[in-house]
Amino acid sequence: MLYPHYRKTIETVFNTKVFDNYGGEGIMVSGQCEYGNYHINDTNLIIEIVDRDNNPVQKGWMGRILLTDLTNYSMPFIRYDIGDLGQLKAGTCECGRGLSLMKQPKGRDTDIIYLSNGNYLIVHFFTALFEFYSEVKQFQVIETDFDKLQLNLVVTEDFNCQLLKEIKFKITESAGMHIDIWENIVDEIPATSSGKRRFVIAKKRNG
Numbered sequence: 625m626l627y628p629h630y631r632k633t634i635e636t637v638f639n640t641k642v643f644d645n646y647g648g649e650g651i652m653v654s655g656q657c658e659y660g661n662y663h664i665n666d667t668n669l670i671i672e673i674v675d676r677d678n679n680p681v682q683k684g685w686m687g688r689i690l691l692t693d694l695t696n697y698s699m700p701f702i703r704y705d706i707g708d709l710g711q712l713k714a715g716t717c718e719c720g721r722g723l724s725l726m727k728q729p730k731g732r733d734t735d736i737i738y739l740s741n742g743n744y745l746i747v748h749f750f751t752a753l754f755e756f757y758s759e760v761k762q763f764q765v766i767e768t769d770f771d772k773l774q775l776n777l778v779v780t781e782d783f784n785c786q787l788l789k790e791i792k793f794k795i796t797e798s799a800g801m802h803i804d805i806w807e808n809i810v811d812e813i814p815a816t817s818s819g820k821r822r823f824v825i826a827k828k829r830n831g
């Protein structure tokens with residue numbers, strides 16, 4: 625996932641503009657044009673956005689991405705659940721390409737924390753939140769139980785209780801309910817066995 629702070633760093637260091645693509649399982653789903661919109665590769669695939677019960681959601685709403693590849697005859701993907709969250713986007717793009725639009729994918733569907741009041745917290749919320757705190761060098765949010773979060777933080781020496789209180793307040797505010805949050809100041813956040821560092825680890829749910 626290309627997070628805004630990755631994009632900023634890459635564009636600064638290499639003095640260039642980043643164009644992001646989205647795809648998986650050999651399916652090229654969408655790519656950014658010069659206006660920053662993600663154009664869907666409509667001629668090669670069908671993309672559907674569905675809720676947890678596999679019903680289509682309204683355009684602009686977030687849901688799970690299902691892909692049907694129209695060109696791969698040797699390995700058919702039909703309504704394939706790629707495990708990502710995304711949103712379609714209404715309207716057309718100024719660039720003039722007729723291809724339909726989607727928003728930047730929102731990460732893995734396992735990276736979403738569903739709350740008991742019906743709200744949810746997604747990885748983009750946390751990356752945007754912690755971007756404001758240079759005192760936090762790395763973070764990881766683990767949903768240990770329903771409405772309970774553990775924050776693993778790698779911090780600088782300027783980090784303090786006041787900042788922590790502020791961070792917890794912002795998470796609670798976005799959740800729209802009381803949730804238990806406790807912090808765990810660590811030296812480093814280990815990568816998973818695949819070598820990726822996960823920002824959010826949601827609790828596994830049955831069904």
Ligand SMILES: [Zn+2]
Binds near residue numbers: 717
């Ligand atoms: Zn465009």
